[in-house]
Amino acid sequence: MLQLIRFLKGYVRIRLSGYSPERFINLCGNHNILLWDIQNHGSFYTMSVSLKAFWQLKKITRKTGTRVVITKRCGLPFLMVKVQKRKIFLAGIVLSLLFWILMSGYVWNIRVTGNHYVTEEVLMDFLSENNIKTGMKKKQLAMEDVEKKIRNEFPVVTWTSARMDGTSLVIQIRENEKLPEIKEGEEGTPDEGYDLVADRDGTIVGMITRSGNPVVKEGDMVQKGDILVEGCVPIMNENGEVRRYEYCRADADVRLSFSFDREWKFPEKYEYRTYTGREKKGLWMLVGKRDFHLGLPGKAYREGDCIMETEQMRLFGNFLIPFYLISEKNREYVTEERIYEQAEIRKQMEHKIQKFVETLEEKGVQNIKKDVTIKKYKGIYALIVEFEVTAPCSGLQKTEIRMTGEVQGE
Template sequence: MLIWLFRYLKGFVRIRVLGYSPERFLNLCKARHIVLWDLQNVGNEYEMNLSIRDFRKIRPLVKKARAHVTVTERHGLPFFLHRNRKRKMFPVGMLACCMLLYVLSLFIWDIRIEGNRARSTDVLLTYLAEEQIVHGMRKRDVDCKEIQTMLRIHFPDLTWVSARVTGTQLLIRVRENQDLETEQQEAANTSESSDLVAVRAGIITGILVRSGTAQVQPGDEVEAGTVLISGTVDIRDDSGDAVGVQEVRADGDVRARTFYVYEDSFARSREVRHFTGKKRYGVSIRAGRKLLSFTDPRTFSLYTTVETEHPLHLTGNFYLPLSFGLIERAEYEIYTEKYTAEEAKGLAEAHLNEFLNNLLQKGVQIVGNDVKIDNGRNFCVSKGKIEVLEEIGIPKIRQKEQAAFE
């Protein structure tokens, strides 16, 4: 593309070579480093392109090769200007176009955000708009360091922000830490005494205490909220007698055999979309913040809409405040279908496997599955218990009154 642009600006011609030995002419051009391109053999003749500068050098070569050269086409800016030399408004229009492009290059026409997952692009753009960071603002008013600081302060989960202006585009890259609030909460609680309590009912199968005092033993049956490891440690003298109590942050691993009650049901019939193949098309034009849509006045009773927008840009980063879009509407009809017994059973098993996979991702060990699938006439129902081995201890801050009483 860049080579073609240079050739167009300098101008080039397409010539036809015929005569006694056109091949000798080609060899002479190669020896003189004359660049030829788009070479084609047309019978006993050859057609090719070469620049205006090289065209002025081939006269002695034509005589030496006893060839005849005819110019068939002229391309490029020099020829275009020569043909339009009497049109006075043409240079005025070109100058106005150049000035318009220069003025457009002074503004931001595209704001792109990359790296965000938890925070949607719309949320970040809305906040930036509240701070007057919008499409169409002047590039000289963009303070990248201030944008970085504002985003980090307003969104604490953004651990890293980078902003830079390239062309007419403001590119903002962010890095999120979705566990930041959890980490901050844990850091705040490190200096406070806490117990380890059961989050679920179960039968204790193993306990390992790293800090605190165990309150249960393997084989004990506990309920949700039962203290498993107390956040207190007895202080004993040299003779082994308790002389006081020290509060600590309870820590350890407590595994228990627990049960999950699983219930799932869905109707055997379902509504399914069937596309008819009929479509209607339209176009949209966005200029700045204004959007104009031109669609087919004929419509469907039920349809889906897909819109694609293509912003115009001169280079990779020189975006213009103009974009074109395509609107596609596809008609569909709704039919009621019924799952077969095999399909219903397969869907119920898929739901169950998804539930089990979610447990496995949490570090739960599944030791028993007593779920039954009842494939009824109108509904498919799955019920049962799932027996697992899992960690059930979670920290709970000790109340001051409770600590003082103990």
């Protein structure tokens, strides 16, 4: 802190020589003149003194018969004198400060975290439709409105947080592990319910009912749209007749067994690339929507691929600005036609089946059995797989309102 104060006020480095330098130093102390960083060089002394105190040394030098010479000028007052002589440099500093201050008032990056069901592309399109995009002013952002709009648009999102981090808008979301089956407010009322229906053809292999009136049992074959559990429960009177119906949302764990086919095709021949090692590199600068060529890669190869990397420029970690540096690399290769070996084709087929099975398991499909058939015709391998699986059933539809004889009489 002391060094900063000295820099702001300004100070000089002096060389003291003459008949009695020790007396000079003592008199400075008597007159409350601060000297620091005093060094004895034998025939002379060097020391530092504040700019204001320097003008008080004239009388002391006369009394002591010493001579003071300035060897170095330090501090802001001397720096400003130099800067004032360079008006263009000073104007550049001022304009740069104004530019950074102006840029700090805008959003130059939008970052989304925590999303799984809602892809980043879908969320970005939604934000753009609501005029939330890069280049907008920060003061136009209402964080609570942004959070509310996202929750209203995507029912799977259970929690949202929007905040500014430098010039980046950071949106954090948390999604429900299970997608909602019906909209909020459709849980069923005393006069309205929901039936659980089959969403595909199959055979019931498991059924546990929690609420509602089951109308099928294990082993029954059902078709798509058939009612499995009714959303109305009959209430009997003393004579064993239906007095009224109570409506609810049918809730049950129902698993259906069914089979289906999938077919994939693999060409017998493929193009194999051999890279020659020749490369061309280029550099681009993207400012807003305009691009500037900093280094042209030249004409692209007749056969080659292009790798581009984009990096947004930033200051101080989170202060992003609308300048993008794009590096481009073109690599040359030659192609030749090859024929897959049997082991390679089988490996591709196994990988395709494995990825499809993993997708089914993510959706709750279990007990997967498969019958694989491979055919070849006109240079193409056809992979036909018949799957036999069990999967949960979760279709819903509104329950039909039923009238009892008692209600009709009323």
